[in-house]
Amino acid sequence: MVRDLARISAIARRDLHIEGSYRLRYVNRLIEVAITGAVVYQLSKLIVDSPQLARYDGGYFEFALVGLAVMTVARLGISTFNSNIVREQTQGTLEVLMATPTRVAVLLAGSFVFPLALTAIDLVLYSVGIVAFGDGVRPIGLLYTVPLLALTLASFCAFGVMGAALVVLTKRGDPLTGPITALTSILSGAVFPVSTFPLVLRVLARVFPAYYGIHGLREALLTDSGWRRIAPDIVVLVVFDIALLPLSVALFSRSLTAARRTGTLSNF
Amino acid sequence: MLLVEDVSHTYGRPRGLQRRLIRTASNTDVPALSNIDLRVAPGEVVGLVGPNGAGKTTLMKIISTLLEPTSGHVSVCGFDVKTQADSVRQVLGLVLSDDRALYWRLTGRRNLEFFGVMQGLTRAQSIARADELLQSVGLAARDRLVFGYSSGMRSRLSIARGLLHRPRVLVLDEPTRALDPVAAMAIGQMLRRTAEEGVAVLLSSHRLEEIERVCDRIVAIVGGGVRFDGTASELAGQSGFAQALHDLLTSDDRKVEDDVADGS
Numbered sequence: 001m002v003r004d005l006a007r008i009s010a011i012a013r014r015d016l017h018i019e020g021s022y023r024l025r026y027v028n029r030l031i032e033v034a035i036t037g038a039v040v041y042q043l044s045k046l047i048v049d050s051p052q053l054a055r056y057d058g059g060y061f062e063f064a065l066v067g068l069a070v071m072t073v074a075r076l077g078i079s080t081f082n083s084n085i086v087r088e089q090t091q092g093t094l095e096v097l098m099a100t101p102t103r104v105a106v107l108l109a110g111s112f113v114f115p116l117a118l119t120a121i122d123l124v125l126y127s128v129g130i131v132a133f134g135d136g137v138r139p140i141g142l143l144y145t146v147p148l149l150a151l152t153l154a155s156f157c158a159f160g161v162m163g164a165a166l167v168v169l170t171k172r173g174d175p176l177t178g179p180i181t182a183l184t185s186i187l188s189g190a191v192f193p194v195s196t197f198p199l200v201l202r203v204l205a206r207v208f209p210a211y212y213g214i215h216g217l218r219e220a221l222l223t224d225s226g227w228r229r230i231a232p233d234i235v236v237l238v239v240f241d242i243a244l245l246p247l248s249v250a251l252f253s254r255s256l257t258a259a260r261r262t263g264t265l266s267n268f
Numbered sequence: 269m270l271l272v273e274d275v276s277h278t279y280g281r282p283r284g285l286q287r288r289l290i291r292t293a294s295n296t297d298v299p300a301l302s303n304i305d306l307r308v309a310p311g312e313v314v315g316l317v318g319p320n321g322a323g324k325t326t327l328m329k330i331i332s333t334l335l336e337p338t339s340g341h342v343s344v345c346g347f348d349v350k351t352q353a354d355s356v357r358q359v360l361g362l363v364l365s366d367d368r369a370l371y372w373r374l375t376g377r378r379n380l381e382f383f384g385v386m387q388g389l390t391r392a393q394s395i396a397r398a399d400e401l402l403q404s405v406g407l408a409a410r411d412r413l414v415f416g417y418s419s420g421m422r423s424r425l426s427i428a429r430g431l432l433h434r435p436r437v438l439v440l441d442e443p444t445r446a447l448d449p450v451a452a453m454a455i456g457q458m459l460r461r462t463a464e465e466g467v468a469v470l471l472s473s474h475r476l477e478e479i480e481r482v483c484d485r486i487v488a489i490v491g492g493g494v495r496f497d498g499t500a501s502e503l504a505g506q507s508g509f510a511q512a513l514h515d516l517l518t519s520d521d522r523k524v525e526d527d528v529a530d531g532s
Contacts, residue, residue, distance in 0.1 A: 003388060010385035018373040021413070092368030096429070099332045100386040101357040263279055263326070263335045 004106045011110025012117075019114065026118075033122050037129040040064045040191075052193040056222040062134045066221055067190030069126045070214045073149050074188075076119045077156025078181055081164035082174055084111040089167075104256065105249075108161065123149075141220035144230050148220065151237035152213030158244030165248070165255040169264075184210045209240045270331065270437045270468050272306035275340030277326055300326040302492045304340070308437070308468040313459060315483030316472040319517050323492045324472045325365070328441050331470070332362045344437050358388060361435030365442040365472075367422040372415040376407050376425045379414060380432060387433035394432070401428035404458065419446035427455060437468045444475060456482040476510050488516050 019025065044061035047053070056063050088094035097107060130137060163177035187194075187201060188210035194202055205211045216233030219225040279298040301323045308314045318324050329335040331342055333353040341348065347355040370379050377398050384394025402408040405424040414422060423446050430438060440459070444452035456478055463469050463484075473479055479486060480500045488496040488503075496503060496516055503512045 006385055006391060010382050010391070014371065014374065014378070014382045017378055018371060021373045091372070092364075092366050093371060095329075095334055096362065096364060096369045096383070097386065099334055099357060099360070099362045100383070101354050101388055102386045103354075257336075260334065261280070261336050263329065 004103070007102050007106050008110040008113060011107070012113035015111065015114035029118065029122070030125070033125045036068065037065065037126070037133075040068070041129075041133055052195050056218060057135065059135055059222070062130050062137065062222055063193075063218065064191045065126050065130050065134070066218050067188070067214050069123055070149070070152055070210055070217055071185060071188065071190045072119055072122050072126075073153050074156045074184055074210045074213070075181060076115055077153045077158075078160045078163065078177055078184075080112055080115045081108055081157070081160040082167045082177055084108075085164045085167045098256075104252070108164070112157075137221040138224065141222075144220035144234075145217065147234060148213055148216045148230075148237070151234060151241060152209055155209035155237060155240040155244055158241065158248040161248035161252050162244075165252040168252070168255040168259050180208075184208045187211070188214055190214060209237055212236045212240075269310060269343075269345060270306070270308040270439075270470060271341075271343045272304055272327070272331070273341045275301055275304045275327070275330060275337045275342060277301040277323075277330060277335070277338045300492055301330075301337075301489075304489070304492075304494055306470075306487055306494070306497075308470050310436070310466045310468050311463050312485065313463045313469040313471060313483045315479040315486045316470060316489065317474070317479060317486060317513065317517065318489035322489045324489055325441055327489070328362075328439050328470070328472060331437075331439055332360055333357060358433070359436045361430035361433065361438040363426050363430035363438070363440040363443045365445055367419055367426060367446060370414050370422060370425060370429070373413060375411050375413055376417065376421075376428075377402060377411045379425060380428060383429050384432045389433060397432055398428075401431060404428065404431075406454070420448060420451050423447055424451070424455070427458070431462065435467065437470070438462060439470045441472045442474065443471070444473065444478060452478060453481075476513060479513075480509050486513075488513070490517060 041061055044059065044064070047060040050060065053060060053063055085094070088097060098104075159176065159180050163174050163180075166174045166176055187197075187205040188208050189205060190210070194205045194211065197205065212233040216230050216237075219229045219233070223229075277300045279300055281295050281297050304323075304327060306314070306327075316324050316327070326335065330337045331344065331349065333349050333356050336350060343349070344356045345359045347359070349356050371382070374382065380398035380401060381391070381394045384397055385391060389397060399408070402411065405428045407421060407424060407428070410421070414425065417425065423443055427440070427443050430440065438459075444455050447455060452475065459469055459471065459482055471479075471483060483500070485499055486496065486503060487494060500509050503509060503516070505512055507515070
């Protein structure tokens, strides 16, 4: 356990040093978040007193920023693992890592730490935006933020590990990550209320874990809902996680075994 | 001790979902190794020679747990590569011929410190061992991003990485390919010293003088099978070492698939 933590910490340090050598990337990332916030702020001036937003006191700015924050977390979960696998394959380091006694789970966990830290900075910026330019949030709702974001992240990590399993076999042609990310962005209700969708899409939206994360977080932060309104979202996310996480680990393990058998681990 | 018994390997053609989703180099089964037997004792340096595509890299990947053999048995210090892969990885050092297998945006020192921890050293041990090895391979004074290293420097760093955890078996796939003769000779001497410490060394190389100078024994693989296993003097006979090895390696009666080496 201690060695695993040391390895996770070493991977995070490695990523910090590598990413730190591309200094402008951090600045670009901060600018992107700021511009997104500014766009949403301007849009919020146009969307006033919409009946679909009545439940959230009509404020589009807070409504959309909460959705975007959850989507940031979802993207972190779904894209980190497969992009790391692709990176290790293309730079030729995957095989030497797999030849060390480091468990695959530790490699995956370690490579998640640095992107998680960057995403946390994004979330802080979104929070600052809501407090500085919006009507703020219910402080009591912050209690639910961590479990809702963590459960949403876990379910998207499961999709991410499944995507990584496919990347091991199909290299850059991962058929899972792109479509799930795109559909989640549209259907989860991140930037517009799901209630505005046609019935079919309203039903389909409930297939994606982000829907529950976004709905739960909006209820917690933007309304006076109590525990009873948020609990169903948490329960559904727990069910998603219980179903998807073991499945994703099993798939990844199988794909590694297949790649070891066919000798295609390092191909890209 | 490294023991390879009756190992065969065929790169299977892609099947099922994989076949549908990605184009691969070959759509047929490609036989790479056939009934290979090999033994490297502690303190011994065994040279693995063979033409391109003979199956040397395939064999090394099997030994280092990166590839499962189709049949046969491989053990490293008594640990089976299939069923005790983690234990094998703790006692085996691997140096691949691909000098990309380093983090080019890290310094040489940071590469070694990172891989030391991955091999199971503590951070402090890893830092100390990185210092020691950078001195050994002559890179201590030139610590900068690997991106700025020459090919030879990257080769030396790869060798240092393979030695980080003081492995009991060291497998090197053409480690001196990119080195000048002087640097290659230094690496050869380093491998001899490593073997004298009781490490079993399997060295793949195309440099005949290196094989003759460094190795206690030579195993020649031609067309996926062992064609010779003995000392350089046994091979040399009347015609001399270089000529005898040349004759041996060009005696392949099977069409060699160039893409066998990485199974693509």
